[in-house]
Amino acid sequence: MRLKISRILFLIIIALTFINCNNSNEKKYSKVTDVDEQLAYTAKDHPGKKLLENNCYVCHSPKSSMSERIAPPMVAVKSHYINNDISKKDFIEAIWNFTKKPSEENAKMRGAIRRFNLMPYQKFKEEDIRLIADYMYDYKIDEPEWFKQHIEEESNGKMKYNNRGKSVGDLDSNSIITPSEIGLDYALSTKKELGKNLMGTIQKKGTLEAVAFCNKQAYPITDSMATAQNATIRRVSDKPRNPSNLANTKEIGMINNYKTIVATGKKVEPIVETKDGISHFYYPITTNTMCLQCHGNTTTHIEPLVLNKIKDLYPTDKAVNYDVNQVRGIWAITFDETNIN
Secondary structure: OHHHHHHHHHHHHHHHHHHHHHHHHHHHHHHHHHHHHHHHHHHHHOHHHHHHHHHOHHHHOOOOOOOOOOOOOHHHHHHHHOOOOOOHHHHHHHHHHHHHOOOOOOOOOHHHHHHHOOOOOOOOOHHHHHHHHHHHHHOOOOOOOOHHHHHHHHHOOOOOEOOOOOEHHHHOOOOOOOHHHHHHHHHHHHHHHHHHHHHHHHHHHOHHHHHHHHHHHHHHHHHHHHHHHOEEEEEEEOOOOOHHHEOOHHHHHHHHHHHHHHHOOOOOOOEEEEEOOEEEEEEEEEOOOOOHHHHOOOOOOOOHHHHHHHHHHOOOOOOOOOOOOOEEEEEEEEEEHHHOO
16 A cells, blocks of 8 residues: 555656646746847847947948948957957957057057058047947947958958058959049048048047037148149038038039939949049048038937037038938049059
8 A cells, every 4th residue: 555655656746847847948938038039129229239330330330332441340340359269358358458549569450450550549438338349249240241251251361452552352453453443542541531530529529629620620631631642632512511612513413423323222433534644533422420410400410509610610501411321422533643653
């Protein structure tokens, strides 16, 4: 009798164990599902995501083509700083250490420095950079269409450089330097110089001071770049802030053509007209999120004090009410090919 009872108790214990295991598995499955949903929500609303887009994508945009880049995309930065062995703490620390004091000695992207020069110092908040790095470490960030192929070529040692120090992927050419490539080089190097000075002013002194900076320094910087390149470099628009930047009839036609191309998502190509060795180069100037602080909607994007400053410095201003990725004007660059080194 006692043996029979023992057997019954044993069977009951086995049954209860089986039931508990099933319940445990069900709870575990539900918990994983909840975690997945939580991760998706967190990735979308992580504060580092917006900080990344607002502070980094101005220069490190994943939407820039190979020829438009003024700095490597942030996914490239991530790929050079992260590996299977690095902890989140060390990754965040490495990103902050470079950002707070950019130098060739503590850089992990020597190729980027060769192509784009060293990142200029900017006054970022340490808390913001750490949040950006935290987001980069945990989540997949946007990458350009060309990035995977670029990484494969780089890892296989296939990247080649022409005699102007640009990668063939940047200039879409294996050897010949065409007027189109030269003009684009001039436009992007000038854009880079203007951009890093403007960003530095915004970071250190704010958007209001940046308006005054553009009023005083945009022309001198552009002219100095033109002198260095032995070219004439102009930025013209159908809706200029400075009347001196008003496009002529021919240039307005090009601007309207580029507006259609960009709006329809077609590939943007430079326009070059060459006669007797003199090349006239044209390429669109498009807006990004930083531009909207001074060129966006006058109600939702531009702060009242900034708008008043713009009206004070530019009484006839027309360069407002743009959105992201719209054509604000074009580069109009003239150079003599025989003077190119």
